[in-house]
Amino acid sequence: MQLILDWAGARAFTKNGHDWSKRFWPIVDAAEKLPAKSFIIDGEMIAPEADGRPNFHQMHSRMAWNAELLAFVAFDILHKDDKDLRPLPAIERKAMLWELVQPATGIIQYSQHVEGGGADFFAAVDKLNLEGMVSKRRNSPYRSGESDAWLKTKCWDIDDLDLIGVKRQTGKQTEGLFAKDGKYVGKAVIATSRAIKERLWQRIERDRAEQPAGVPTAVADPSVEWVGPGMTARVRYLRGESKLRHASVQDLHEEDADGRG
Secondary structure, rough: OOOEEOEEEEEEEEOOEEEEEOHHHHHHHHHHOOOOOOOEEEEEEEEOEEEEEOOOHHHHHHHHOOOOOOOOEEEEEEEEEEEEOOOOHHHHHHHHHHHOOOOOOOEEOOOOOOOHHHHHHHHHHHHHOHHHEEOOOOOOOOOOOOOOOEEEEEOEEEEEEEEEEEOOOOOOOOOOEEEEEEEEEEEEEEEEEHHHHHHHHHEEEEEHHOOOOOOOOOOOOOEEEEEEOEEEEEEEOOOOOOOOOOEEEEEHHHHHHHOOO
C-alpha cells in the first residue's frame, strides 16, 4: 500500500493503483494527523495479533468488518513536503520516515530494520512462523518495480493435505488438487518418484470419484481426474498465502480398507 497526503487530504492506494481509502479509513484518518503538509509513504497493511505478529488469514475479515483492527507498517518514504526523497540512500530515507511516524505505537507502525546477519535473522523469522523477510541495500535509491537493490525471501510450510484430484496434460507438469478440512486450498506439482506416481495412477483407475463441492469452476476443467477419499500428501508451499503457491508434493500416503496409512 501507499499512503498519500496532499492538498486533497490523505488516501490509501494498492500497488495496482486502486483507491481503498474508504476500506482503510482508520489508517487514512491517522495519516492526516502526521506532522507533514504532504508525503508519499510505502508500506504494508497487516492484521496484527496481540504480540504484533501479522495474521494473514485475518486480513479479509478485518477489511470487511473491523478496519480499526488493521495496521499500516511503513517501510519507506518517497516524498515529503514537496521534496523528492527517492534519490537518497535507503538508510537516510528510513531515518526521515521514522521522524515522521514516531513513536509508531498506534495504527501506523514503523518497520524496524537490522543491518547485517541476514542468515541468522531469517532463521529467527522462520522460527517465529512469519512469512519471510525483505533485504535492501542500505545505500540504494528508491526505484519502482523489481530491482537488485532489494530481495524478498519467503519462508516455507509443509502440511498433510487431502488429495482430491489430479490434472494431467501432455507437455505440462502433473498437478494435484488439494483440500484441507473439506475446503479447497489449491494445486501442487506432483514431483515424486516414478513408483509413487504409479501407485497414484492405479488408485485413480480403481477409485474414480465425482467432483467434490466447493472446487472453483476455473479449476475443475475436463483434464482433472477426481480421486476418492483416502489419499493424503505431504505438500511444501509458501507460507502466508490464502491458496497454495509454488507448492510441490513431497510424498503421498494411501489409507487401506481399515483406514490405516
